[in-house]
Amino acid sequence: MAKPQKKYTGSSVFNTTPDAAQRKKYCRFKKNGIKYIDYKDANFLLKFVNDQGKILPRRLTGTSLKFQRKISQAVKRARHIAVLPFTGDMIK
């Protein structure tokens, strides 16, 4: 009841289907049983950064806190070994 009306729902990379705004977000790691995020896998990590290379917030991706921490660690490692850029325009 009286949910706070969507302030910032996935108009971005995630859930881009028309009715995405109504659909409930979920943590893809919990759902798919992924336990380790490989920092060497650039294509996978690209899903969690925006066009500028910034890490997307949990409220957009729906990731659980536990895995958001792991993502952030993995993205930062990937940046260090030049697998992901620190910044950029249109990195996707």
Place this chain on the structure above:
Amino acid sequence: MATKTTKSTKVESVVLNNYESVIIFTPVLSEEQLKDAVAKYRKIITENGGELIHEENWGLTKLAYPIQKKTTGFYHIYEYKAPASFVSTFELAFRRDERIMRFLSTVLDKHSIQYNVRKRNGEFNQGKNTTKQQEAKK
């Protein structure tokens, strides 16, 4: 008492942990120089009570941003078991080596060990992300 280095790590006085080191070599190296450098670090691991589990070479790969004004580099990944004190000596060797532009050593937990084993066995065929990953590595 026997100096076994297989499996029974808990019985030994020295506990071996799993680590992974990614090294980026300069692209100016010739193939032979690269081979030498790779062999050198392999030797360092085994000589210091470590145990090499797996190695991976990505070859000449494009960097996401320039490092030391180079836009490419040779990536090499060592996965190994070693006592905890070993990593600092290993990294010291990296810092002294001018052929190395960048390195990163990480501890592997049980999930990442499992992940690496599965990756080596090529079990990631049904996952969407992994097919891309294999393409990227070629």
